[in-house]
Each structure stands twice: as C-alpha cells, then as structure tokens.
Amino acid sequence: MSTANTARPKESVEDRPEAADRKLNLLVIEDDEQILEAISEYFSRAGYSVQTAEDGLAGVQAALSERPDAIVLDLMLPKMDGLAVCRELREKASYIPILMLTAKDDVVDKVLGLEMGADDYITKPFSLRELEARIKSVMRRVRAVTHSEGTNEETPITRGRLRIDPAKREVTVGERQIELTPKEFELLRLFASNPGRVFPRKYLLEKIWDYSYEGYDRTIDSHINRLRAKIEDNPENPQMVLTVWGIGYKFSDEQR
Numbered sequence: 001m002s003t004a005n006t007a008r009p010k011e012s013v014e015d016r017p018e019a020a021d022r023k024l025n026l027l028v029i030e031d032d033e034q035i036l037e038a039i040s041e042y043f044s045r046a047g048y049s050v051q052t053a054e055d056g057l058a059g060v061q062a063a064l065s066e067r068p069d070a071i072v073l074d075l076m077l078p079k080m081d082g083l084a085v086c087r088e089l090r091e092k093a094s095y096i097p098i099l100m101l102t103a104k105d106d107v108v109d110k111v112l113g114l115e116m117g118a119d120d121y122i123t124k125p126f127s128l129r130e131l132e133a134r135i136k137s138v139m140r141r142v143r144a145v146t147h148s149e150g151t152n153e154e155t156p157i158t159r160g161r162l163r164i165d166p167a168k169r170e171v172t173v174g175e176r177q178i179e180l181t182p183k184e185f186e187l188l189r190l191f192a193s194n195p196g197r198v199f200p201r202k203y204l205l206e207k208i209w210d211y212s213y214e215g216y217d218r219t220i221d222s223h224i225n226r227l228r229a230k231i232e233d234n235p236e237n238p239q240m241v242l243t244v245w246g247i248g249y250k251f252s253d254e255q256r
Contacts, residue, residue, distance in 0.1 A: 024139070025049045027068035029059030029085065030101070031077055039072065042128045056080025063089055063096060070135050074101045075113065083116050090117035090181055095169075097138040097182065101126070114209065115222040117181050157192045159251065162231065162240060164189055173231050183208060184227045191241055191251035200248040224249060 026043055030036045031054045040050045051066060053059035056077040063071060071089070075082035086098055100113040100121045113121050119138045122131055157164040161174045166189060171178040180188065186208050190199070199207075201220045209219070224243075228235040242252050 023047050023049060024069040024135070025051070025066070026070055026072065026135070027051045027053065027059070027062055027066065028072045029053045029056065029062075029077065029082070030072070030074040031055060032074070035074075038128065039131070043132070046132070054078075056082065056085045059085050060088055064092060068096060070097045070099065070139060072099050072101065072131070072135070073118070075103070083112055086113065086116040086118050095182060097135075099131075099134055099138055114219040117183070119182065120209075157189065159192050159195060159240070160254075162192065164192055171231070178230050180227070180230065183223055184230070187223060188227060188231070188241075191249065195251045196253040198244045198247055198250045202248075204248065220248075 026048045028036060028039050028043075028050060030039070030052070033054075036052055036054065040052055044050050051062055051068065053062045057079045059071075059073065059077070060080065062068075073082050073085060077085065080088075082100060086100065089096060089098065097119045098117065100118040102113060102121050102123055120134050122134055154167040157166070163172045164170075169185060171180055171185070171188065187204070190204075190207065204220050224241060225235070228238050228241055232238045232240060239254070240252055242250055244250055
C-alpha cells in the first residue's frame, strides 16, 4: 500500500506561474499537514477555491455537502482510507472527478484506485505543476463527456431499450434512469456509438484512461462489470456489452 505521508511535493508555491485558466472548487483530502498546506497555498494563489479535509470521513462529508469540481484524495487516511472514500463517493456523488495520491511505483495501489473509480493518480513525491496539469486533464475529459457542445455527439443514442443523451449526460434503460460514473459513461457511449465494433482492452485504456500499461487490464474488466450491473437485466448473461474472449468488448449488433 501507500508509503508514509512523508513524501512532499517537489516545488513550492513560488514556482507557480500565475493564474489558472478557470477557477475550480477543489477539495483536498490529505492528512499530512505540510502536503496539505503546499497544495492549498499553490492552488489558492492560482485562483482556485480550495477546501480541505484531514481524514476520510470528513472528506466524504465535505464532498457530499460542497460538491466540488474535483477532488485530490490521498490513499492513506485516518478513519476511512482513500479506497473506501472513493468507493462511497462513486456511489453517492459519481460525477465528481477524483485524482488519487499513491505510493511511488506501487502498481497495486494504482490499479485498486482506478478500480474503485478514481479518474487518475499521481505518485508521491509529486510536482505541483504536474498535479495541476493532471487536474485540468481530468476536468477536460469530464467536460468532453458532459458538455459536447456544437458536435454531433449531442445527438441522443438509442440502442434497443437503451437511450443515451450526451448533452444532458442521462442514461435510461426503458423507464429506468441509470446513474453512471464519468468513466462508465464514456465507455458506454463509445460502445453504443459503434455497435458491433470490437474494442481491445489496450485501446480502451489508452482512449478512456490515457494508460497503456498491460497491468491495468483488470481496471477495464472491473468497470465493465459495474456497468453491466447497472444497465443489463441479467449481468451474468449480458445482452448489450459483450465480451470478445481474448480481445476485449463490443456492443451487441442486435441492439441497433
């Protein structure tokens, strides 16, 4: 699991270029006071509104009450660890982007974090500039899902009983409305837009997560399983998102 919280960001706020593109409401859940102070000062000076929490329970409460634009979440936290926080927020506030702080080179932590629904991760010690770049990247991906303005992607997609409205970020199966995380939504929209096309796991990792390391294949499978549990009548016998053994997944041709 994650290393002790002695890892520090690599530069101080003095190294920060002025003014971010857009003011975000950022929640930082971190129990190391020095890391928390460095992140808070850096992003506050950049024009962000920064809220903090020093344990997992307080972080969950702050996220649910304040609905931040993005969350920076440490893995090792008192009262509730980062994985549990991530899992609970994905159940109760699925749309909030989460960037997780993990141990250096700890693949297990990174994979678990992504499986629990984190949108990205960064390893300690980290650069504050890189942290900001990662947050902006995550926000761009989320905005691409939720605000496809001026493109054909706004057109609702209907496949059998499934209907996806990209402009409103709404998914329904019959009369039932489905709540999806950003990654689940991206996966489903990609599949439903290309019925019959087989998507290898490597392609999905690069397209949806921007990762290419084969050790993250399991992350795809976990997200597919959760997606099926939400949209399929019988997840054990899926009719929409189908497995192509040894390759990846596709959306059923019969759902056209």
